[in-house]
Amino acid sequence: MFSNFHTHSTYCDGKSTPEEIVDYAVQLNLKSLGFSSHAPIPFECPWCMKRETLNDYLMHINSLKNSKQGIAIYTGLEVDYIPDTIGPLDFSKTLDYTIGSIHFVENFRNGKGWEIDGSHQHFHDGLAEIFKNNIKDAVDRYFELTREMALKSRPTIIGHLDKIKLQNTGYQYFNEADRWYRETIEDTLKAIQTAGCIIEVNTRGVYQKKTDSVYPSRWILESIKKKRIPITVSSDAHHSNDLISYFAETFQLLREIGFKEIHILTESQWKPYKFNEDGIKIN
Ligand SMILES: [Zn+2]
Ligand SMILES: [Zn+2]
Structure with a gap:
């Protein structure tokens, strides 16, 4: 039995209606389903509500x-954190939970935001113009924003923690074993631990074939395990067909790493559940 708290519908850039998502979730026997459309932001954004x-x-x-019987449905949003502009805290009161994500890191000279998960060309252009091609400064800023979001805006869940790695195919910009990268990840995990957020294990990069591992990478998950930071598993589905894409493999990986529990929102509370590769075990 699975659950998923990171789903996009026709309210933002998702392809399925909320009803289609619920119907398929019921077919899949999901325990809990959370809706997390991209929250509105105060400038033009084609993928936001x-x-x-x-x-x-x-x-x-x-x-x-x-x-529907047998499935718990929750109302959330995936909220961007942009300093002095917007963050999860702005929406938390009206929602069951928030996912806080960093998609924008600084602005181009023309005032447009630099999206870290846009095209490779867009990434390349922002890296050159904003960070003078210094990848360390760019990646450090991405994780600095993640830390600031966790501590100042307290999302329930940290979305796709190391999504910036999708630009790093073939390790063209950096090696995850580089000391500076490990240090910025370690600092970020400590901030998340202090803030008390849940980290999502997000399968979207893998089933879209944009990354060869889930967000976050295995070595980061090992550190999360050591720190006992709670995790949840989600697919960041933009179509109902992807509600549990790459879940069996991911639950298997989490077992191998030594995780015993994942966190699920059920009966209006986040609670730990034991799991195996078939998902969470109820009782
Ligand atoms: Zn996102
Ligand atoms: Zn998303």
Whole structure:
């Protein structure tokens, strides 16, 4: 039995309606399902929800909560953290949970945000213009923002912790074994631990064939395990077909690393559940 708290629907850049997602989740016998559309941000963004749609979204998802037997449905948002502009804390009061994610790191000279998970060309251009091709400074800033988000804006869940690695195919920019990279990850995990957030293990990079491992990488998961930071598993689905994509392999990996429990929102509380490669075990 699985659960998934990171899903996008037609309210943002997802391809399936909330009803289609719920129907497939019921077929899959999901224990809990969370909706996490991209929250509105105060500038033009093609993959975000429009500000004027937010109330409809909240009402719509809340109305689905008791629509089906046997599945718990929760209302969340994936919220960008942009200093002095927006963060998970701005939305937490009206939601069951928030996913805090860093997609933007600084701005181009023309005022447009640099997206770390855009095209390779876009990444390359921002790295050159904003960071003078200093990859260490760019990656350090990404993780510095992650730490700041955890400590200042307290999302329930930290989204795709090391997503910036999707630009690093073939290790063209850096090696994850580099000391500076390990140090910035270690500092980030400590901040997340202090903030009390859950870290998601996100399978999207793998099933989209953009990365060869889940977010975060195995060695980071090993450090998360040592620090006893709670984890949850999600697919960042943009289509109902991807609700449990690469889950069996991921649960297997987590077992190999030595994790015994993952955290699930159920009965309005985040609780640890034992699991095996078939997912969480109930009782
Ligand atoms: Zn994201
Ligand atoms: Zn997402």
